[in-house]
Amino acid sequence: MVVIKVADINVYYDSYEALSNVTLSVNPGEIISVIGPNGSGKTTLLKTINGIIKPLKGSVYIDGRNIYEYTRREIAKIIGYVPQRENVLGYVTVLDFVLTGRRPNVRYTYGKTDVEKAYEALRVVNCENLVLRRLDQLSGGELQRVLVARAIVSEPQVLLLDEPTSSLDPKYQVEILELVKKLSRSRGISVIMSLHDLTHAYRYSDKVIALKKGKVVTMGPPKEVITEETILKVFDVKARVIRELEAVIIENTI
Numbered sequence: 001m002v003v004i005k006v007a008d009i010n011v012y013y014d015s016y017e018a019l020s021n022v023t024l025s026v027n028p029g030e031i032i033s034v035i036g037p038n039g040s041g042k043t044t045l046l047k048t049i050n051g052i053i054k055p056l057k058g059s060v061y062i063d064g065r066n067i068y069e070y071t072r073r074e075i076a077k078i079i080g081y082v083p084q085r086e087n088v089l090g091y092v093t094v095l096d097f098v099l100t101g102r103r104p105n106v107r108y109t110y111g112k113t114d115v116e117k118a119y120e121a122l123r124v125v126n127c128e129n130l131v132l133r134r135l136d137q138l139s140g141g142e143l144q145r146v147l148v149a150r151a152i153v154s155e156p157q158v159l160l161l162d163e164p165t166s167s168l169d170p171k172y173q174v175e176i177l178e179l180v181k182k183l184s185r186s187r188g189i190s191v192i193m194s195l196h197d198l199t200h201a202y203r204y205s206d207k208v209i210a211l212k213k214g215k216v217v218t219m220g221p222p223k224e225v226i227t228e229e230t231i232l233k234v235f236d237v238k239a240r241v242i243r244e245l246e247a248v249i250i251e252n253t254i
């Protein structure tokens with residue numbers, strides 16, 4: 001199990017500052033949700049933690065070692081990533097696509113174990129009936145579940161999920177979040193996910209980070225972060241937080 005530390009990072013796209021002085025640590029088995037308006041830096045934060053984007057200042061550490069000292073292959077063994085958008089190749093079958101998640105584990109070519117693990121990952125996300133389907137023949141929600149299968153097939157210690165529930169129906173939203181919780185509790189996998197649904201963030205996180213314009217507005221247990229005051233400050237909307245139900249209802253914009 002690994003500890004991830006994001007140490008005072010500033011990330012720029014040309015001269016635009018997308019993340020400003022962000023610090024956070026992720027302990028083994030912890031589920032962290034990143035919330036914030038469109039363009040607040042959630043995807044940028046996940047990409048930086050995955051080593052895809054390099055900060056201008058500060059760095060990310062995996063078990064105390066700077067992420068830029070790891071090879072891509074080493075990072076891919078530790079971190080499973082489900083991007084917000086994925087340009088998928090139409091002609092690839094679901095099975096072949098999920099197998100690509102085993103690349104960091106194989107030396108020459110996929111073996112029997114890899115195929116078994118791909119089937120197992122597809123079972124976990126309830127997509128075993130889709131193994132031979134082509135990717136361009138899946139619904140949005142099916143594709144999203146297949147992306148999760150590919151991320152868990154290499155048995156990572158950290159999962160980065162960028163809006164994992166965005167195109168799922170209500171049942172699969174809850175199923176994916178329950179799955180994420182189960183993986184984190186049973187295998188000690190740390191999870192960092194961006195979410196737009198504040199009720200889900202409330203119910204499924206150990207820690208919530210609220211971002212606005214690239215800055216951390218507040219960070220802590222859901223009870224402390226998901227408040228009417230913070231929601232107003234971060235999202236510019238009036239909301240009601242119903243504590244007994246751990247639920248958030250958005251009322252109106254101001």
Ligand SMILES: Nc1ncnc2c1ncn2[C@@H]1O[C@H](COP(=O)(O)OP(=O)(O)OP(=O)(O)O)[C@@H](O)[C@H]1O
Pocket residue numbers: 013014016018036037038039040041042043044045084
């Ligand atoms: N490759 C890029 N080049 C230039 N600017 C970028 C690039 N990627 C993101 N940005 C800008 O950086 C800011 C943060 O983007 P990011 O994708 O991290 O936001 P987000 O919080 O994930 O938003 P959303 O909720 O819409 O997914 C935005 O203003 C965006 O326009």
Ligand SMILES: [Mg+2]
Pocket residue numbers: 042043044084162194
């Ligand atoms: Mg995003």
